[in-house]
Amino acid sequence: MTRKTKVLFVCLGNICRSPMAEAVMRHFVMEEKLADVIEVDSAGTGDWHIGKQPHEGTRTLLDNKQISYTGMKARQITGSDEVDFQYIVCMDDQNLKDVQAVFNAAKADGAKGKVITFMSLVDGAEVTEVPDPYYTGNFEYVYELIDEGCRKLLEDIKSEWK
Known part of the structure; x- marks a missing residue:
């Protein structure tokens, strides 16, 4: 276990779902x-919010849960992320397609990232994609999904070390 396991969460604008997942996963990693040995980041497929902090709804929820998002700023995914991260976790099917398109266009040498959907980590949910609270306003439900999925991902990572 000499190198870090790096996880990247991806959503559309990198202000709601993926920064929430980044903050929650960082919280679990710190606990x-x-x-x-585990590094966590997030990115968006779109460029509208580059440099901005997480959405107010995400910040309020994380504040209420006492989970830090200090220093987090939106960024856009790049082709090199496939080389830099072992796990690229997409919040919905369109993000998955967009991420795959970015990676295919980049044709990065040494690509090793495992691209998955976030909901593949959550058992028995009534949804197959993480709903975007930017549109739904339901940050608490998104948090519940993210909490469960991040716990599962952390267990998966730890089991790979054995």
Whole structure:
């Protein structure tokens, strides 16, 4: 376990779902004292919010849960992310397609990222994609999905080390 396992969460604008997942996963990583071996980031497929902090609804929810989002700023996914991250976790099917298109266009040497949908980590949910609270306003439901999925992903990562 000499190199870090790097996780990238991806949504459309990188202000609601993916930064929430980044903050929650970082929180779990810190709780388990694994920050030296797991690195977490997030990105968006669109460029509208580059440099902006998470959406007010995401910030309010994270504040209420006492989960830090300090220093988080929106960025857009790049072709090199497929090389830099072992896990690229997309919040919905369109993000998955957009990420695959970026990676296919980049044709990055040494690509090793495993691109998956976030909901593949959540058992028995009534949805197949993480709803975008930018449109639904339901940040709490998104948090519940993200909490469960991040816990599962962390367990999956730890089991790979054995």
